[in-house]
Amino acid sequence: MNFYELRENYSSIIYKNFKCAESGNEIKINYLYKLGEFDFNHELIIPKKYFFHLENMIDKDVFLFNLGLIEIINYYKLACPKKIVLEAGAIKEEQKEFFKKLFYKGLGEFRYINNIDISMEEFLEFVNTDENYYRKSKLKGFEGNIVPVGGGKDSIVTLELLKHEKEKNNCLIVNPRGATIDTVNVAGYNMENTIEIFRKIDPKLLELNKQGYLNGHVPFSAMLAFLGIFCALITNKQYVILSNESSADESTDEVTGANHQYSKSMEFEKDFSNYVEKYINSDIKYFSLLRGMREIDIARLFSEHKQYHKIFRxxxxxxxxxxxxxxxxxxxxxxxxxxxxxxxxxxxxxxxxxxxxxxxxxxxxxxxxxxxxxxxxxxxxxxxxxxxxxxxxxxxxxxxxxxxxxxxxx
Known part of the structure; x- marks a missing residue:
């Protein structure tokens, strides 16, 4: 099956709804998407920690609805339908343009690998089914930092640069593994004061990939951005501090402009920051501490921290x-x-x-x-x-x- 056949067979994917349930020890978030005859359940589980500010969950819906708009990309790419139909909520025209650009450029590598030659205008559109616009959060008084940790040298350098603010920092790990856990521990934190997110893709996705539906890279750092600001809400932190460097701005393929790292680029960082400011919350800020550095500069700094050399990946x-x-x-x-x-x-x-x-x-x-x-x-x-x-x-x-x-x- 190719892009054009699948696109003809599947005219739309539907963002049906999202649900958030709290139990004694965790927050569980479920997204329901529908592509033709297939229903997908996308799940996020966040274990509760002692430093959470669960009173802020009163404003959760605008954060979670928008998170669902980027998580749908995992299932959208199976067939790349022309329309993303929104039943879970509505977005304004400027928001539609933000997500159209994010999907198009964030799937640049995916389009390159799958030989998809199409303009951004032709690629997709977002369709509202009602006027259920989510109110922007007015909460203020956030303070402190969230630092996503991926287990590599970049987030290690960020943690070392921020060690003087250690009491204000909480690390964030998605699907914890050896290198991320080791990094947190060596940096002087522990899993008790670390935000953990267990992200579960619907297993039908992999089954359909095996059957010939489209597959390829998705902009994970964009998903991390939306996850990060939701975690800022529930922990009352003001800054989500990334470790993306200037090198991420260079295209992977100079001819098409496809960039594997688009969602780590300065272009995305600016677009996302403006979007959060206008539509989600004005007090929570997202930025990269290493934006002014190159990879080679980061490597020099990292080389000095030998305690991490055996554990980073x-x-x-x-x-x-x-x-x-x-x-x-x-x-x-x-x-x-x-x-x-x-x-x-x-x-x-x-x-x-x-x-x-x-x-x-x-x-x-x-x-x-x-x-x-x-x-x-x-x-x-x-x-x-x-x-x-x-x-x-x-x-x-x-x-x-x-x-x-x-x-x-x-």
Whole structure:
């Protein structure tokens, strides 16, 4: 099945409703979406913590409705119907434009991989079924910070930069795993003062992918943004502090402009901040502390915090199915290795990654993609072509003998 066949067979996906239920120890949020004959139940479970301000839940609906508007993208991409029909609530024209842009650019890699050539105007539209507009929250008096932790070097650097405000900080982890839990603990926090979210995709999604429905990357950082501001509401925190760097602004493919990291870009950060200010709450703020830095700058700072070197992980392959490893064979592993190589000794790098990646000639294609020899970068969260080349120049100056992989491109 291809995009055009599926789009013809499925004219719309419906955002039916959302429900939020509190029990003694958790908050459970369910979203119901309908695509043709398929009903999808998307679930979020948030264990209650001692620092929650549950009195703020009085304003939860506007936060949760908007969160549901981005979570639907997981199911929308199965068939990319022309219309997203809103039965759970209504949005104004400016809100529709925000989400149209977010879906179109956030699915840039998805469209590239699936050979979908279509304009933003043609791609989708949001359709109200009533005038049930959710009132903007007027709550004020928020203070303190939420820091999402992904287990990689970026959020570690943010935690270290904010350690002087430790008493004001709460970490946020989605689907906790080894590296995220270890990071929180090494940074001096613990799981008792960490917000945990257990996010459960409807299993029918994977079944349909196996049957030939469309699959591909979705803008997870946009979902994290909406999750973050809801967590700010229930913990009475003012700032959701991300760890997205300037390098995220560079397109993965220069020709189409597709950017794997669109929802980490400054463009999205501005759009989202304006949206929250206008439609959700004016007192809660979302921004990236590392926005003015490049990946290579962050790597230099991270290299100084050796207590994290054995526990951080940025490899998507190694983290699949609950894993907590560096695979040593993917473009993300190679990229992180190159970023750290100017600042760490070879033995330190081998202790982290398990081998010397710059001697692995099977990674040559990835190196060409990372350096711009090939026009399309790997569809991963990696830095700019220029800073990869800058790091390679630093490695050449540092090493007595140029590593094999680098010799192959020089």
């Amino acid at each position: 940025s490899c998507n392959v190694g983290s699949k199915n609950g894993g907590n490893d560096w695979c040593g064979s993917c473009p993300k592993c190679l990229f992180v290795y190159i970023m750290l190589a100017p600042y760490l000794e070879k033995e330190e790098l081998i202790n982290i990654f398990g081998k010397d990646l710059l001697e692995d000639t099977e990674l040559l294609t990835y190196l060409k993609q990372l350096t711009g020899i090939e026009k399309v970068k790997p569809f991963e969260c990696v830095g700019t072509r220029d800073e990869v080349n800058e790091a390679i120049d630093m490695i050449i100056k540092k090493y007595e003998e140029i590593p094999t992989l680098i010799r192959m491109i020089k």
